[in-house]
Amino acid sequence: MDFKNLIEFLKALNSNNSKEWMDANRKWYKEVRTDFVKWLDHMNIILADLDDEYYDTPGKKGINRINNNLMFHPNKPVYKDHFGAGLDKRPLTGDFYIEIGVERCIMAGGFWRPDSSTLKSIRDAIDYDGEVFEKIITQKSFKNVFGGLYEDAKLIKAPKGFSNSHEHIQLLRNKTFAVAHEFSTNEVFSADFEEKIINVYKEMLPFRRYLNKAVTVA
Incomplete structure (x- = not known):
C-alpha cells in the first residue's frame, strides 16, 4: 500500500475541497481508493488468522464513503480529510475502525x-x-x-x-x-x-x- 500517495491525495483534496476538483482528479482518487481497498482485503485476511470469531469483511464492504453527509451537516466540507473503514464488521456489534487521514x-x-x-x-x-x-x-x-x-x-x-x-x-x-x-x-x-x-x-x-x-x- 502506497500510503504516501494516499496522504498526498488527501492533502490536495483538503486544500481544494470541491466537486469540481474531485471530478478533475477522479483518476487519482480511484487509484488511491483501489489501493486502499486492496490493503483492507489484505488486513482482512491477516486479522481473520488471529481471531477465530472474526467476521469476514472484504475491503469494498468495509470502506466508508469519502463524501460527508451534508444533509445533516451542511457546514462540513464536501469531502472528508481521511479514508476510513470498519473491519470485523459483524452486524449489530462494534467493529474495528481504521482511519488514515491528514490530521x-x-x-x-x-x-x-x-x-x-x-x-x-x-x-x-x-x-x-x-x-x-x-x-x-x-x-x-x-x-x-x-x-x-x-x-x-x-x-x-x-x-x-x-x-x-x-x-x-x-x-x-x-x-x-x-x-x-x-x-x-x-x-x-x-x-x-x-x-x-x-x-x-x-x-x-x-x-x-x-x-x-x-x-x-x-
Whole structure:
C-alpha cells in the first residue's frame, strides 16, 4: 500500500475541497481508493488468522464513503480529510475502525454513542459482571495502548434503574464505550505499521468481545 500517495491525495483534496476538483482528479482518487481497498482485503485476511470469531469483511464492504453527509451537516466540507473503514464488521456489534487521514491516523473500536437499547444491554452486562470489564480496561498493556476509555459525554447522575452508589457507577454513567489508538504519519509510513495494527487489534479484542457479548446475548 502506497500510503504516501494516499496522504498526498488527501492533502490536495483538503486544500481544494470541491466537486469540481474531485471530478478533475477522479483518476487519482480511484487509484488511491483501489489501493486502499486492496490493503483492507489484505488486513482482512491477516486479522481473520488471529481471531477465530472474526467476521469476514472484504475491503469494498468495509470502506466508508469519502463524501460527508451534508444533509445533516451542511457546514462540513464536501469531502472528508481521511479514508476510513470498519473491519470485523459483524452486524449489530462494534467493529474495528481504521482511519488514515491528514490530521490523524487512528485505530478504534467499541460503541460510540449507541442507541438506547444497545446502551442498556452494555450497562446490564456491567451491572452483572462489571469486575470483568474493569479488569480488562485497567490492564497495564491496555492503558499503554489506549490510555483508557474514549472520553465523551457522561450522565451526571446514575442511569435509570441504577443507584448512584453502584460499585461500577463511573462506568455506568458513560454514553460511549470505545477506545482509540492514534498513529503518527511517520508510523503509517514505517515498515512495521502492519505489525503495529495487529498489536492494537489483539489488545482490543477482550474489550470488544465483552461488549459484543453484552449486546448479542439475550
